[in-house]
Amino acid sequence: MKPSSVALSVVVPLFNEVKNAPLLVHRLRDVLNALGQSYEIVLVDDGSRDGTRRELRRLAREISCLKIILLRRNFGQSAAMAAGFRRVRGEVIVTMDGDLQNDPRDIPKLLEKMAEGFDVVSGWRKDRKDTLILRKVPSRLANRLICLITGVRLHDTGCALKAYRREVVQHIRLYGELHRFLPALARVEGARISEIVVQHHHRRFGKSKYNITRTFRVLMDLISLNLFINHLTNPLRFFGKIGIWFFLLGGAGGGYVAYRMLSDRVPLIDMNVMITAVFLFLVAGFQFLFLGLVAGLIVKTGDRRGGTLAPLEVYCGEKS
Numbered sequence: 001m002k003p004s005s006v007a008l009s010v011v012v013p014l015f016n017e018v019k020n021a022p023l024l025v026h027r028l029r030d031v032l033n034a035l036g037q038s039y040e041i042v043l044v045d046d047g048s049r050d051g052t053r054r055e056l057r058r059l060a061r062e063i064s065c066l067k068i069i070l071l072r073r074n075f076g077q078s079a080a081m082a083a084g085f086r087r088v089r090g091e092v093i094v095t096m097d098g099d100l101q102n103d104p105r106d107i108p109k110l111l112e113k114m115a116e117g118f119d120v121v122s123g124w125r126k127d128r129k130d131t132l133i134l135r136k137v138p139s140r141l142a143n144r145l146i147c148l149i150t151g152v153r154l155h156d157t158g159c160a161l162k163a164y165r166r167e168v169v170q171h172i173r174l175y176g177e178l179h180r181f182l183p184a185l186a187r188v189e190g191a192r193i194s195e196i197v198v199q200h201h202h203r204r205f206g207k208s209k210y211n212i213t214r215t216f217r218v219l220m221d222l223i224s225l226n227l228f229i230n231h232l233t234n235p236l237r238f239f240g241k242i243g244i245w246f247f248l249l250g251g252a253g254g255g256y257v258a259y260r261m262l263s264d265r266v267p268l269i270d271m272n273v274m275i276t277a278v279f280l281f282l283v284a285g286f287q288f289l290f291l292g293l294v295a296g297l298i299v300k301t302g303d304r305r306g307g308t309l310a311p312l313e314v315y316c317g318e319k320s
Contacts, residue, residue: 010039017050078178103198254282
């Protein structure tokens, strides 16, 4: 039997947030109870090693609206968020960080903006409480690059505090650092996107999980996202164009070889390097063409295997 739905689901990935988790849950309950609608809080532990899991199990036994998902190891924020999305029941999904830097009191503002007819509402940390060199500067550069490539104009693509309609995100597959590009992926589904200013607080407990190497992972995922957005329906056009250029270069090289042989009487053995280059260009052209055909078959067939990320445990609250 299909589980009954609720109006709102709040999904929070956690990693080593033993002191922040209980405070976050209580602040969320205060805000969500005031909304006067049904809700659930879904906390996804991404392989914590500091006692967070023990604290989450305790909270799940005490709070009925709480659902706890424990992943087997640290998969990353995108995978943790995807695990939460697969198990929510809410018609609207709100995501946020578990470090208390996002403010739960901004959730009603997100919902009010969504009520205007938007499918995705993103938070903008206009007064961001982070270090300038390690956090703000890389984030601003990455944000401008993301907006340029994806065409989604947001001031703060990295803000975790966002609201989505369930039907927009339920079919989106997340991996790598793609959680940062959820608005762009939602736009592929035809979503209407807006943005509001939200509060941002200093971290009180624990350490930031951000490091400069994540910037390079974001850039790699951005390249694949660009291919996904622009050539999802017909990847043969992308790979076919590259293949045609190799065919043209190979054809031009082949014409040059023929000209030298017929006009200048150059022996074939003296042009072995050029002939090898022509052969390699033609082979590369066929490979890109074949790759485009295979990618097109994958897109048309679809991935019917389902997700492979299995949680270690799932807890639901037992009493209020």
